[in-house]
Amino acid sequence: MIDYPAARALAMVVQTGSFEGAARMLGVTPSAVSQRVRQLEERIGAVLVERASPCTATAEGARLCRHMEQVGMLERELLDHLPGLGGGDRLPVTLDIAVNADSLGTWFLPALAPFAEATGFLLNIVIDDEEHTAEWLRRGRVLAAVTAMARPVQGCQVTPLGRLRYAAAASPAYVARHFPQGVTAEALGRAPALTFSQKDRLQTDWARAEFGPGLTLPTHWLPSTQGFVEAALLGIGWGLNPELLLRGHLDAGRLVELMPGRGLDRPLFWQVSRLAAGRLSGLTREVTGAARRALGPAAGPWQDADGS
Numbered sequence: 001m002i003d004y005p006a007a008r009a010l011a012m013v014v015q016t017g018s019f020e021g022a023a024r025m026l027g028v029t030p031s032a033v034s035q036r037v038r039q040l041e042e043r044i045g046a047v048l049v050e051r052a053s054p055c056t057a058t059a060e061g062a063r064l065c066r067h068m069e070q071v072g073m074l075e076r077e078l079l080d081h082l083p084g085l086g087g088g089d090r091l092p093v094t095l096d097i098a099v100n101a102d103s104l105g106t107w108f109l110p111a112l113a114p115f116a117e118a119t120g121f122l123l124n125i126v127i128d129d130e131e132h133t134a135e136w137l138r139r140g141r142v143l144a145a146v147t148a149m150a151r152p153v154q155g156c157q158v159t160p161l162g163r164l165r166y167a168a169a170a171s172p173a174y175v176a177r178h179f180p181q182g183v184t185a186e187a188l189g190r191a192p193a194l195t196f197s198q199k200d201r202l203q204t205d206w207a208r209a210e211f212g213p214g215l216t217l218p219t220h221w222l223p224s225t226q227g228f229v230e231a232a233l234l235g236i237g238w239g240l241n242p243e244l245l246l247r248g249h250l251d252a253g254r255l256v257e258l259m260p261g262r263g264l265d266r267p268l269f270w271q272v273s274r275l276a277a278g279r280l281s282g283l284t285r286e287v288t289g290a291a292r293r294a295l296g297p298a299a300g301p302w303q304d305a306d307g308s
Helices: 004-016 019-026 030-044 059-081 101-119 133-138 172-178 202-211 225-233 243-252 281-294
Strands: 094-099 122-127 144-147 156-170 193-195 219-221 239-242 264-273
Touching: 004 019, 004 030, 004 059, 019 030, 059 094, 094 101, 094 133, 101 122, 101 156, 101 225, 101 239, 101 243, 101 281, 133 144, 133 264, 144 281, 156 172, 156 202, 156 243, 156 281, 193 202, 193 225, 193 239, 202 239, 202 264, 225 239, 225 243, 239 243, 264 281
Parallel strands: 094 122, 094 144, 193 219
Antiparallel strands: 144 264, 156 239, 156 264
């Protein structure tokens, strides 16, 4: 049998990032939390939490935390029908979800709002590149993810969401300064680009799709979706931004496309653990509905991320 008080203590340590935070949530002392977690580790024979600041789950601990998320959802569902079983305040249930920053900054939050209000669940949103969010599912660290992976992660269900459309844009002054003779491979090799992180390949994918492999871009590193737009407006660099964020700036002439109509589409998918899919069906409906309203299929000369 699983020692659920100890497993709940572990989940709270990971959720709050400390034994002290978990103790406050559970109404016990930090030493009691530490003892529960240590006994659980001794029973399982593996370290479940890395003692650091903040505390983080090991691979084994993360899987136990995901189990506790599902137990929490089941308990919430049962107590909604049999409130007399509660016997006191309910502990909050926090669900871990992975999403790429551009989706979070454009269409994804409107999907979360009605689900959070209807269920009372708390949400821990993990941000990673869409090419890497599936790895969070594979490691058992989240229950659901927006990802670029069309093939289901083992143990997950997958639903196509549509395509997030990007445009390569910069300020008119930047274009006049760096591309006076038009956008060429040589000019791109000198003009500073914007890159979100080491995992971000959008600018390179777009440039190589247009001008061939081997092109290297000088770049500013800027891990902020809104900061990308602001940096482009200020003439710091050029970059690919979701068209959803650029539409007003392009219409007003504050930004211009480097090569009009030559953008890039990233197909997105919603993957959710099969074990939690039924209880997260409301979230899946909200996510697919928001995606249907905001995203669209590729059209015209827009390209897939592979340049096709």
